[in-house]
Amino acid sequence: MKQRSLFDIISPIMTGPSSSHTAGAVRLGLMARNIYSDTPDKIIFKLYNSFAKTGLGHGTDKGLLAGFLGFGVDSPKIKNIFKTKEAKCINYSYVFEENIDRHPNAVDFFIEGNINMCISGNSVGAGNIEITKIDDFDVKISGEFNTLIMFYKDKPGMISKVSSIIQEENINIASLDCDRNSKGETASMCICLDSAVTDKTAAKIQAVKDVYFVRNIKKLEG
Amino acid sequence: MEYSLNTFARLLQTCEKYNKKIYEIMQEKEAFDFDITVSEVRSKTQKTLNAMKSAIKNGLCSTQKSISGLCGDDCVRLTEKYKKQKAIFGNIFEKITSYALATVEENLRMNIIAACPTAGSCGIVPAVLISLSEEYNLSMDEQINALITAGAIGYVISSKMPMAGAVAGCQAECGVASAMSAALAVQIAGGNTSQIINAAALALKNILGLTCDPVSGLVEIPCVKRNAFLAVHAITASELALADIESKIPADEVVDAMVQTGQLMPPVLKETSLGGLAVTKSAVKISEKLRRPNKNSR
Numbered sequence: 044m045k046q047r048s049l050f051d052i053i054s055p056i057m058t059g060p061s062s063s064h065t066a067g068a069v070r071l072g073l074m075a076r077n078i079y080s081d082t083p084d085k086i087i088f089k090l091y092n093s094f095a096k097t098g099l100g101h102g103t104d105k106g107l108l109a110g111f112l113g114f115g116v117d118s119p120k121i122k123n124i125f126k127t128k129e130a131k132c133i134n135y136s137y138v139f140e141e142n143i144d145r146h147p148n149a150v151d152f153f154i155e156g157n158i159n160m161c162i163s164g165n166s167v168g169a170g171n172i173e174i175t176k177i178d179d180f181d182v183k184i185s186g187e188f189n190t191l192i193m194f195y196k197d198k199p200g201m202i203s204k205v206s207s208i209i210q211e212e213n214i215n216i217a218s219l220d221c222d223r224n225s226k227g228e229t230a231s232m233c234i235c236l237d238s239a240v241t242d243k244t245a246a247k248i249q250a251v252k253d254v255y256f257v258r259n260i261k262k263l264e265g
Numbered sequence: 266m267e268y269s270l271n272t273f274a275r276l277l278q279t280c281e282k283y284n285k286k287i288y289e290i291m292q293e294k295e296a297f298d299f300d301i302t303v304s305e306v307r308s309k310t311q312k313t314l315n316a317m318k319s320a321i322k323n324g325l326c327s328t329q330k331s332i333s334g335l336c337g338d339d340c341v342r343l344t345e346k347y348k349k350q351k352a353i354f355g356n357i358f359e360k361i362t363s364y365a366l367a368t369v370e371e372n373l374r375m376n377i378i379a380a381c382p383t384a385g386s387c388g389i390v391p392a393v394l395i396s397l398s399e400e401y402n403l404s405m406d407e408q409i410n411a412l413i414t415a416g417a418i419g420y421v422i423s424s425k426m427p428m429a430g431a432v433a434g435c436q437a438e439c440g441v442a443s444a445m446s447a448a449l450a451v452q453i454a455g456g457n458t459s460q461i462i463n464a465a466a467l468a469l470k471n472i473l474g475l476t477c478d479p480v481s482g483l484v485e486i487p488c489v490k491r492n493a494f495l496a497v498h499a500i501t502a503s504e505l506a507l508a509d510i511e512s513k514i515p516a517d518e519v520v521d522a523m524v525q526t527g528q529l530m531p532p533v534l535k536e537t538s539l540g541g542l543a544v545t546k547s548a549v550k551i552s553e554k555l556r557r558p559n560k561n562s563r
Contacts, residue, residue: 049295050309050426052382052419052445053390053412058314060484061389062384097482097538100555102375108481116317122375147431168429169383236460255528 047174055170059117064094067166069121070263072110074174074186075162077149077260083156085134086111091149094166095139104137107150115264179241180231181222186263188217188235191245196253197223197230205232205254208247214238218253229255268294271424273462273516276417280458286446287458290412291417292378310409310416316379317368317391323376324367327427330409331373333462336485340366347396349507357400361500365392365493371483382419385484388492390415390449393499397453407453412461414452415445418465426473426524430536433527438525439488439495440472446499447506456507464506466516468499473526479554487542490538 057066087105090098102121109121112129122128142149146165154160159259163176168236177192184190191209193200202221208214215237245259258260268279268290279290281388292306325344330337344363352359368388372378381390387515394415419428421443428437447464468503472495480486533540542548 046298047297047420047423049291049306049413049416049420050313052423053310053313053416054379054381056313056377056379057384058375059378059384059387063382063431065375066380066384087410093482100331100481100483102332103373117377119377168427168431170380 051169054147055116057170058102058106058118058121059100060216062170063166063168064098064103065106065121066105066116066170067148067168067172068094068098068101068103068150069110069116069118070163070172070186071113071150071166071174072107073101073113073115073263074110074164074172074184074260075154076111076113076260078162078174078177078184078192079152079154079156079160080258081157083133083154085155087136087138087141087153089138089139089151089153091142091145091147091151093147093148095141097137102140107152108135111152126227151252177231179224180229182231182233183220184233184260189239189262190239190260191232191234191236191240191248192256192258192260193232193248193254194229194256195232195251197225197262201230201251201253202232203250205234208244208251208253209236209240210232212240215241266290266293267297267379270417270421272295273520274420277458277462286410286414286452287461288413288428288452289456290392291413291420296303305476306413307409308363310412313379313381314394314405314408314412316377317381318326318395320368320371320376320378320387321364321391321395324369324371325363327374329372329374331483332375333483333485334553335480335483336373336471336489337370339489340370342366357396358497360396360399361392362493362497364395365389365496366489368392369489369492370530373483373489379504380443381415382423383438385430385488386435386438386442386492386495387424388489389439389496389499392492392496393450397450399479401453403453411449411452414461415449416483418445418448418462422469422520422523425520426527427457429479432535433523434475434530435477436472436523437489437527438477439491440469440475442492443472443495443502444468448488450499450503451506454503454507456503460506460509463512464499464503466512466514466519467505467510469516469523470514471502471521472498474530476530476541477536477541478534479536481552482536482538482541482543486548486551494524502563503535
């Protein structure tokens, strides 16, 4: 459960006009950037429902791009992000869609580059967000925790191997979610941590046999 | 300290037990919960305070419109009026109303504001806090005390419901901001803990049922002007509370009523723009105009 804070009430300091449609969009962009963690050639933002309908009036399009380019919710660059040199270095476009099966404020990031990746997320209110899907895998990342995500071959013993590597750093696991596309195929693991593991530890996990992909994602600040 | 602040009764009890002010209890709890020092809590609060002041300063002299072009020049219109003709209720009233508009207009221009508790209600707390701080020449410490007091009120309410128009209508956004502002005004005036909580109860009780029906789904109509109205609303509550006029329904029960009212409120009036003001003839016309492709929109 989320630990409530005084600063949920008297913050964030942010670019207006909407915590869900602007600040939430920036945070979704930041998370997508952290998860992809490479320089992309091209990105398509697909906005759904309320994001699609009222997003332009709220600067949701600008927020998503600004976050993806690494700017925080309080960056004065968000407002004019299309004119920044950072935005001119990337090929981006927007698609808008109605889909009642999706959250009212949902977005997909279709990212092309050295690897292609699709990341989905929702802005769930008051600037809070959740990443719900990476490629075909269901995940649950809120940005409130430092999070390790990995894809690996589904087989016995993987969770214990990974958790013992984390244990070497004496870091507490707050939650752990697993998913797989079918038995013996690719599985995903999403581990929320009370403090961040070092990149060295992440590399150790990456080196475990049959681990395909690891991301060490820092929690969102501000 | 490990305090539990899930109800106003508990907040009052805790203040009395330790003989401390609301802001002291809140800052100690925040420090404990997040493993930081009280002075870190206060310096983070000061950052919010500074952001509020910058937004007011910038907003007071700007007439730049929002992306939609619907709003953005009302604050200057109001300050111009005050230059020509003073407000009937005096200087402090001028400040409260114009600071509220200044902040919300900065918000719709995509400039920097502090959400308090939300972006759509960002003008109310700063309007009351900064106006009174200037009027009474408050020290930075006193201003921080007042803002943490306001935060504590929102904090207690948020244990029962999220602050979102989509959950409970505008009563959960501008209404809560007004309750927070009433509380901070009493703190500034030197009121006691019961009076502070009572002020919040009075403010909240008198906006129960406030819907969220923004035109075209944007944080503009009626949000901008509503911030000025509910900043003034807070002052009524604080004056009554300082006179020891009690809310006959205690603060916790008022919050329960707000939660229930929010649940009973039809979804068309909860940030969906499918009812109320959003579907009036004029609102529909505005929405149609905005939907037309406009090459200047980006």
